[in-house]
Amino acid sequence: MTDQIDKALEREYEAGFVSDVESDTFEPGLDENVIRRISTMKNEPEWMLEARLKAFKVWQEMEEPDWAHVDYEKIDFQAISYFSAPKSMKDKPKSLDEVDPELIRTYEKLGIPLIEQQMLAGVAVDAVFDSVSVVTTFREKLSEAGVIFCPISEAIQNHPELVKKYLGSVVPTKDNYYAALNCAVFTDGSFVYIPKGTRCPMELSTYFRINEQNTGQFERTLIIADEGSHVSYLEGCTAPQRDENQLHAAVVELVALDDAEIKYSTVQNWYPGDENGKGGIYNFVTKRGICHTNAKISWTQVETGSAVTWKYPSCVLKGDNSVGEFYSVALTRGAQQADTGTKMIHLGKNTKSTIISKGISAGRSNNSYRGLVRMNPGADGARNFTQCDSLLIGDQCGAHTFPYVESRNPSAIVEHEATTSKVSDDQMFLCQQRGLDPEKAVSMIVNGFCKEVFKELPMEFAVEAGKLLEISLEGSVG
Amino acid sequence: MSNTNTKDTSSLLTIKDLHASVEEKNILKGLNLEVKPGEVHAIMGPNGAGKSTMGYVLSGREGYSVEQGSAVLDGVDILDLEAEERARAGLFLAFQYPVEIPGVSNLEFLKASVDAQREARGEEAVSSADFLKLAKAACKQVNLPLAFLKRGVNEGFSGGEKKRNEIMQMLLLQPKVCILDETDSGLDIDALQVVAEGVNSQRSNDRSFVVVTHYQRLLDYIKPDFVHVLADGKIVKSGDASLALELEAQGYAWLQPSDEEGQNA
Ligand SMILES: Nc1ncnc2c1ncn2[C@@H]1O[C@H](COP(=O)(O)OP(=O)(O)O)[C@@H](O)[C@H]1O
Ligand SMILES: [Mg+2]
Secondary structure, eight states: HHHHHHTTTTOOOTTTTOOOOOOOESSSSOOOHHHHHHHHHOOHHHHHHHHHHHHHHHHTTTTOOSSEEEOOOOGGGSSOOOOOOEEETTOSSSSGGGSSSHHHHHHTTTOOSSSSGGGGGGGEEEEEEEEEEEEETTTTHHHHHTOOOEEHHHHHHHHHHHHHHHHSSSGGGGGGHHHHHHHOOOOOEEEEEOOTOBBBBBBBEEEEEEOSBOOBBEEEEEEEEEETTTEEEEEEEEOOOOEEEEEEEEEEEEOTTTOOOOEEEEOOOOOOOTSOSEEEEEEEEEEEEOOOOOOEEEEEEOOOOOEEEEOOEEEEOTTOOOEEEEEEEEEEOOEEEEEEEEEEEOOTTOOEEEEEEEEEEEETOOOEEEEEEOOTTOOOTEEEEEEEEEEOOOOEEOOOOOEEEOOOTTTTTTEEEEEEOOOOHHHHHHHTTTTTOHHHHHHHHHHHHHHHHHHSSOHHHHHHHHHHHHHHHTBBBB | OOOOOOTTOOOEEEEEEEEEEEEEEEEEEEEEEEOTTEEEEEEEOOTTTSHHHHHHHTTTTEEEEEEEEEETTTTTTTSSSOOOHHHHHHHHEEESOOOOEEEEEHHHHHHHHHHHHHHHHTOOOOHHHHHHHHHHHHHHHTTTOOGTTSSEEEETTOHHHHHHHHHHHHHHHOSEEEEEETTTTTTOHHHHHHHHHHHHHHBBTBBBBEEEOOOHHHHHSSSSSSEEEETTTEEOOOOOOOHHHHHHHSSSGGGOGGGGGGGOO
């Protein structure tokens, strides 16, 4: 049955096409001059350029981390282009009518119509193509509610007070190697501000697309939920199918002020490389949120793509009674490698965190959960519950769990449960005996395994995520 | 290996000289059985005789290889088909040990199964609303609370609940040939009646049952047309319902085949 499943895992990557758009792309290479040019392209104020240059110096003195359970060829940072934008975006189209139809078609093909009338009702989209945001929908409707939803490059120009106050406040430049690099060369991403006491009237989402060859994408996202506000945000990502590896090094910062709530969901489907591990995206991401008093941040991620994933969406539970949640499904197949998990840092009293991680490994892939729960001395009465389940498909893959617990407060309670199971011959046979083909059987068993996480996704996307797993597993059985 | 030119339309299941092995061990050694529409055949026999193996080989479980013989279901030679194709052709196996599929609700599983079978037969899909009605009725018929439709397949079910769940699946799938593998084992008398009533309600002129059991008591409720004794991989004796009573009184020893064939190691 291992044979069967291996065959089943050979599948098409549906988002692997290349869009035919003419782009302005920097020559590969990284130095101060490149950073100045990015800043100029983005029409940035002086303070932003200075911050970038400072970050660049910091980065140059740091070393690439090697503690993750992943194995890949060293990245040549001089071989990457740090900026690429469709030529048509140069004149800053004022409305959708002025946007290159090829770009609109690209998103349509990916199932993301940008024409407002055709969109999922109640979802606003920021579409980022290589290094620029192509369009952000429903901005007027959102601004009626006082919500700011725009590309971060625009926020730097139009809302400098907010950006200066919060950018880098959750993930400092020095945080880690890729974060420092991102601070120096980031290009676009989304900016969200929800005013006090406001419930954002729509779901917000950003769709990241890498198109140009040899470029890195350095996404930067900042979400600020002011006191008592509420927002649900979703990001999706895809890239063409190419033999070379490409780098996506993102930094996402969430700020939930007192009594605010942020729900952040990711459906990550970067090109995973071929069966032998050729090509695919290196997804090295730093995501972190800070919760003030009574605030709540909930991360939900469905990770099916990328050649290598290195990602730990985390919560700093600073305020008393704040809540952090992490729900994750990570599927690896072929030669994919994922090292993902979360950090829950409990600082305030009666802070609570929940971690539900579901790792599915197939083929020759390697899937690791790495999680830290830290109870600081001030975290009286804090609680964490962690559940970490691994599902193995076939017998050539690996699942690993690295839970770290640091408790410096005797009144804090940390609970950890872990299981490892296999898609068994008995389960497969039961399904087939009832008339299901093996592909359907595997995807149903895997979907069942992920149920607790899928129910955390916004409804429209839960269906998408289920389908994505189905496509990912297509052909995993013979 | 197959011998299909003997299409016998008056038979729903014809097994001829079936030899099969698992892990290079010969288990079935020349099994013959003919089941006509509407008939109920009981298969009895000592532990390790090959009763479960017969069910697995017929339904196409991986790891079992057929060396010789044929099996024809309603005119279709099934031994070259995939397991799911045999199921779609109308073969149903109620498992001796039903397995759990955590997180997949019974209802979802049943709907997917019925959809897959109907689609393969070119029949129209049943709407979700209609299917829910059918599923509720089946659930009631096997005396399981409706909450079981929402629970994961066999997840945390007791032994008896699992067996009733098997019968519920059978009711919804409406197969042509049902093989029940010790569905009565471990059941209390109430559950036994539920299972028997489930079977009896499905008895019809175009459906047949092969009931594997150790106990005469099931056959008090499901009246078999034939009783066979399977020992060492083949049918060593066949008779009518009275044979089961005889076996209950005397055991199997008097029927064991002589050792002349030897044991295939
Ligand atoms: N997977 C297997 N590997 C090796 N031997 C097996 C396997 N499955 C069944 N057998 C053997 O085949 C014989 C018949 O088993 P089974 O069909 O389960 O008997 P019954 O159902 O009549 O009690 C037994 O000797 C059993 O040990
Ligand atoms: Mg048995």
